Amino acid sequence: MTGLARRPLTVIAEQASTVEAVWDDERPIVSPEALGELLGWEWHAEGLCRETVCVPVADRSQVEHDEGIDILAVAKILNRPAVIDADAGLLVVGQPAGDRFEALHGRRAPDFTLPDLNGSPKSFSDWAGRKRLLVAFASW
Amino acid sequence: MLVDADHHLTELYAISNVPTVIWVDEEDRIVRPNAAEVGTDTFSEFTGVHCEGHLELVRAWVGDGQVPEDASHTVADLTVDEVEARLHFRLAAHARRAGLSDVADSHFDQAAELTPLDFTVVRAAMPLRGENPFGQEFFDLYGAYREAGSPYHGIPRTSG
Numbered sequence: 001m002t003g004l005a006r007r008p009l010t011v012i013a014e015q016a017s018t019v020e021a022v023w024d025d026e027r028p029i030v031s032p033e034a035l036g037e038l039l040g041w042e043w044h045a046e047g048l049c050r051e052t053v054c055v056p057v058a059d060r061s062q063v064e065h066d067e068g069i070d071i072l073a074v075a076k077i078l079n080r081p082a083v084i085d086a087d088a089g090l091l092v093v094g095q096p097a098g099d100r101f102e103a104l105h106g107r108r109a110p111d112f113t114l115p116d117l118n119g120s121p122k123s124f125s126d127w128a129g130r131k132r133l134l135v136a137f138a139s140w
Numbered sequence: 141m142l143v144d145a146d147h148h149l150t151e152l153y154a155i156s157n158v159p160t161v162i163w164v165d166e167e168d169r170i171v172r173p174n175a176a177e178v179g180t181d182t183f184s185e186f187t188g189v190h191c192e193g194h195l196e197l198v199r200a201w202v203g204d205g206q207v208p209e210d211a212s213h214t215v216a217d218l219t220v221d222e223v224e225a226r227l228h229f230r231l232a233a234h235a236r237r238a239g240l241s242d243v244a245d246s247h248f249d250q251a252a253e254l255t256p257l258d259f260t261v262v263r264a265a266m267p268l269r270g271e272n273p274f275g276q277e278f279f280d281l282y283g284a285y286r287e288a289g290s291p292y293h294g295i296p297r298t299s300g
Contacts, residue, residue: 088235100153100154109162109164114144115142115143117143124164131165133163133164134161134162135159135160135161136158136162140263140274
């Protein structure tokens, strides 16, 4: 098919992962298996699923492409913002807007996982059940 | 201490400057949202912000469960531009680590154009771009920020 090219795509979401993608101009298409690795969601008959949760997708043609799955379409359905640099093969997928809304309006502290100074992953929920001060500061 | 090189928290909690402190209780409830508080008086002369007032508030919360009135403040959500700026910043930071300096510069620029007064975007990029975060670039940013009314996603500061 014309207009298609196969080259790497690095997706920067909760972590950064690189997969081989088919590029339909500036839209990267990934395999269904890669989708789970990149965003943690799988493409099923019910729609987009993760563990016990499924998001129905009425119009499957939004997501399905002859070469696989349109990951930008998936991000949009999941209400996750995205910025792409097609030339560099880099795609950033942000946090679901609903998580931030819950924090700001629902007053629920969303969990997160980050490395400590030794590189070991730690979650905010590791300190659950006690009062916490979440202090964001910079090292400059 | 955790390292947030990709600034996930600035997006998740709508953080636009540091230090920002958020109080969270045993039930994961945000008791007092984003506030510009400091742990020491190192920069008090410059910022006018002192640590003792906040430390007293924290002691009252932990000891007696008292919560200050300002804790009811609702933090404004990020705008579409502010979210997009954070993603450009994240992309730039990744590109920089990968040695793609031209890509990094382009996305640092796009992030700054979207949110020219956001310290987690503009000032955070300074050391990553070889600029001095305490140099003239910082004072230019700080001046523009003050002139614009010190925009901040969090409890407005009424005193030191």
